[in-house]
Amino acid sequence: MSYSPVIGLEVHIQSKTESKMFCSCPTDYFGKDPNTCTCPTCLGLPGALPTINQSGLDQCIKLALALHCKINSVTKFDRKNYFYPDLPKGYQISQFDLPVGYEGYLEIDVDGDSRRVRITRVHQEEDTGKSIHEDQATLLDFNKSGVPLIEVVSEPDFTEVGEVTEYAKELKRIVRYLGVSDANMEKGQMRFELNISMKEDGTKGLPDYKVEVKNIGSVSVLEKVINFETRRQTKLLEAGEKPKQETRGLKDMTGETVSQRFKEGSSDYRYFPEPDLPPIEIGDDWMNELSGQVPELPRDRKVRFMRDYGLEQDVAGIITEVKSRADWFEEAVREQPKEVAKEIAKWLVGDLMSLLRKYKKKLTEFNNFYLIELVSLLTDKKISGSVAKEVLELPFKVKTYWVDGVMPSDIVKEKGLEQVSDESEVEKVVDQVIKENSGPVEDYRGGKENALQFLVGQVMRQTKGKANPKVADKLLREKLKT
Numbered sequence: 119m120s121y122s123p124v125i126g127l128e129v130h131i132q133s134k135t136e137s138k139m140f141c142s143c144p145t146d147y148f149g150k151d152p153n154t155c156t157c158p159t160c161l162g163l164p165g166a167l168p169t170i171n172q173s174g175l176d177q178c179i180k181l182a183l184a185l186h187c188k189i190n191s192v193t194k195f196d197r198k199n200y201f202y203p204d205l206p207k208g209y210q211i212s213q214f215d216l217p218v219g220y221e222g223y224l225e226i227d228v229d230g231d232s233r234r235v236r237i238t239r240v241h242q243e244e245d246t247g248k249s250i251h252e253d254q255a256t257l258l259d260f261n262k263s264g265v266p267l268i269e270v271v272s273e274p275d276f277t278e279v280g281e282v283t284e285y286a287k288e289l290k291r292i293v294r295y296l297g298v299s300d301a302n303m304e305k306g307q308m309r310f311e312l313n314i315s316m317k318e319d320g321t322k323g324l325p326d327y328k329v330e331v332k333n334i335g336s337v338s339v340l341e342k343v344i345n346f347e348t349r350r351q352t353k354l355l356e357a358g359e360k361p362k363q364e365t366r367g368l369k370d371m372t373g374e375t376v377s378q379r380f381k382e383g384s385s386d387y388r389y390f391p392e393p394d395l396p397p398i399e400i401g402d403d404w405m406n407e408l409s410g411q412v413p414e415l416p417r418d419r420k421v422r423f424m425r426d427y428g429l430e431q432d433v434a435g436i437i438t439e440v441k442s443r444a445d446w447f448e449e450a451v452r453e454q455p456k457e458v459a460k461e462i463a464k465w466l467v468g469d470l471m472s473l474l475r476k477y478k479k480k481l482t483e484f485n486n487f488y489l490i491e492l493v494s495l496l497t498d499k500k501i502s503g504s505v506a507k508e509v510l511e512l513p514f515k516v517k518t519y520w521v522d523g524v525m526p527s528d529i530v531k532e533k534g535l536e537q538v539s540d541e542s543e544v545e546k547v548v549d550q551v552i553k554e555n556s557g558p559v560e561d562y563r564g565g566k567e568n569a570l571q572f573l574v575g576q577v578m579r580q581t582k583g584k585a586n587p588k589v590a591d592k593l594l595r596e597k598l599k600t
């Protein structure tokens with residue numbers, strides 16, 4: 119018998135707001151001293167009352183719209199009751215039966231296929247505090263308590279690990295495009311909860327158990343957990359045992375999990391409406407305003423770039439990964455023919471991005487007209503490829519070029535880097551190279567094609583990259599014909 123995983127994912131996203139979800143404490147607690155971003159409300163002191171942060175709710179609605187959800191015209195908050203030391207109220211404010219959004223979907227590309235993952239719900243809740251275990255003591259920091267979290271719950275639609283990781287990455291791209299969250303995993307701004315069970319191939323319906331794994335902080339650990347659980351559960355099933363319905367925790371970052379507790383159902387949380395907050399009506403005006411703020415999403419943009427500019431999927435994927443990069447590219451190529459756009463894309467994801475990394479610069483600081491002009495000099499055969507590489511790096515090396523906005527044509531003129539295509543000029547160098555390299559010349563005549571590449575390289579070297587390599591290649595072939 120063979121088994122395949124059935125996986126559902128819950129993603130918690132910390133949205134980008136100035137203040138917490140139900141009080142006015144700041145949300146930029148990262149790196150601050152413990153318990154310095156707190157007030158009676160987020161400390162859960164008796165008598166303190168919550169108020170709703172509208173900008174938090176705006177972000178949640180925007181994300182729900184981007185995930186094609188239906189929006190509840192009336193949404194409300196509920197108390198999810200459970201005890202934990204970092205939850206001083208004894209309940210978390212969350213949403214139960216009337217979440218902001220429901221029945222949406224997200225399209226992802228896996229191995230060249232597009233797949234649709236159904237989204238069960240998108241709701242708003244608050245984060246808890248943090249327990250810090252030190253020696254014999256547990257310390258509590260409530261700076262994170264009350265920070266807005268959006269929870270995105272998927273249907274158990276994933277059947278392989280690659281789908282889950284692509285979904286997580288696509289969701290990360292989307293919240294960044296929307297400006298809903300920075301989704302910085304190192305800062306815990308995006309966390310995953312997994313439910314996974316194994317289904318016997320060929321059977322219908324869902325397995326009659328499921329295992330939950332909470333608090334997964336990165337996509338790579340998520341991937342490892344799925345692989346670990348797939349092996350563990352398959353082994354049990356093959357031995358004739360049914361895996362227990364339970365919640366498991368991470369043992370360490372290797373993806374290994376350990377049993378924590380047997381799973382509670384939603385009835386164990388005794389949800390009831392939050393009496394301190396009114397239900398909220400999401401009217402058409404509000405919704406229209408927010409849907410106007412949803413930009414073209416990364417996957418749609420990728421598909422359009424492939425169609426409009428003739429880009430390969432991986433090139434289009436790299437460019438649309440980050441909104442500012444896609445904006446920069448689109449601004450550069452809007453007026454350009456397809457072939458030039460393709461060439462600009464190639465230079466952007468190749469040489470330019472590696473120079474930006476090398477010199478620790480931002481793409482948005484780099485003048486896109488500089489690349490346009492460089493590529494047009496190249497496609498007009500005014501400069502060779504090796505000169506183009508050199509000229510691209512110059513503004514990074516020479517500060518005044520960068521600051522004064524000196525353009526490639528200025529540099530080419532100033533340094534005399536124009537490509538030499540005039541045959542009689544290239545011929546002189548070709549003759550010289552043939553004279554000086556009798557070994558490779560014989561090799562080529564003896565049938566070694568590589569030797570010709572070497573000779574073209576010598577011509578390029580002697581002309582400091584200025585010779586048109588096609589002309590050099592042609593002349594060499596003619597002269598070495600036996």
Ligand SMILES: [Zn+2]
Nearest residue numbers: 141143157160
């Ligand atoms: Zn507070």
